[in-house]
Amino acid sequence: MIDNKAINMDTLNRFLFDNHPVRGEITRLEKTYQSILENHNYPIAVQNLLGELLVATSLLTATLKFDGDIAVQLQGDGPLTLAVVNGNNQQELRGVARVNGEIADDATLKQMVGNGYIVITITPKKGERYQGIVGLEKETLIGCIENYFMQSEQLPTRLFVKTGVHNNKPMAAGILLQVLPANENIQASFEHLSALTETITGDELFQLPTDEILYRLYNQEEVRLFETHQIIFKCGCSRQRCEDSLMTLPASEIDEILNEEGGKIDIHCDYCGKHYLFDAIDIAQLRNKRHLNYH
Ligand SMILES: [Zn+2]
Structure with missing residues (x-):
């Protein structure tokens, strides 16, 4: 042994x-x-x-x-x-x-x-x-x-x-x-x-x-x-993954959540308890990065 x-x-x-x-x-x-x-x-x-x-x-x-x-x-x-x-x-x-x-x-x-x-x-x-x-x-x-x-x-x-x-x-x-x-x-x-x-x-x-x-x-x-x-x-969650799933949503829906939640989108991971926060500036940068139209 x-x-x-x-x-x-x-x-x-x-x-x-x-x-x-x-x-x-x-x-x-x-x-x-x-x-x-x-x-x-x-x-x-x-x-x-x-x-x-x-x-x-x-x-x-x-x-x-x-x-x-x-x-x-x-x-x-x-x-x-x-x-x-x-x-x-x-x-x-x-x-x-x-x-x-x-x-x-x-x-x-x-x-x-x-x-x-x-x-x-x-x-x-x-x-x-x-x-x-x-x-x-x-x-x-x-x-x-x-x-x-x-x-x-x-x-x-x-x-x-x-x-x-x-x-x-x-x-x-x-x-x-x-x-x-x-x-x-x-x-x-x-x-x-x-x-x-x-x-x-x-x-x-x-x-x-x-x-x-x-x-x-x-x-x-x-x-x-x-x-x-x-x-x-080990949790597989990351800011990148949250960004990817956010960007699959229609722009209007993201704007709506931002409005309702006081200017912040809070994505919470059920597995590890981590919070990923996105404000309007983060979202604008993400959209620029992906060449998405704001409107
Ligand atoms: Zn996690």
Whole structure:
């Protein structure tokens, strides 16, 4: 095993079992998760769900075999109208939720989302975009994502995800186990490894070094732990992007907003909480830059 004594949060590691055709990933999120929660006042149940979604997306992006982006989006007709996490294979993640109504602390997935589904969009840098839709057929988000793996890759996959609070900070972490392709008859050993992984607690995932977690779970097994990847919160918003979307609006509409909002257009990013302000002078400069007519 690689020496990995420090408790590195916001990291992802892959691992392999030498004696079983099964691979694993472990991901632990602290700052990334906090960045997603900090500018919002989400109900507790939504905070937990976003934590699960974040862990699941991190684990999912680590299964990509190419450069690209992934979006895991929950939508429905319940009080949680939208929850989405975007990630890429550099483990840059961001996420947001929209709530419209009351959500109890112990609300179930169904109570939050109502009639809904999960859309998983994978956009490779080169090649075709892929979109998979999974119904909310299981009681938990994680159960639904396991279904997605079964449907899309035909590979038995288990996710073990915990969210909680440690040292007054929200944390989210999880482990993925997946049968390697072309191994049909390993149900017994996959169940055995899953049963071992099932015993992990939130406290262990939030507090122990990665190699110690793997040792606690699999000390009867030969496990190879691979290099550590850093996970960061990164929002793709920028002033340039705001300018681009502003300039798609008709000039008259921009003028109207400027009038109504007291001479300033305030574009607010839901993901990171940043504000981008544009006044009449900014707009005039943008129009000049793009050779657009003022009238
Ligand atoms: Zn942003």
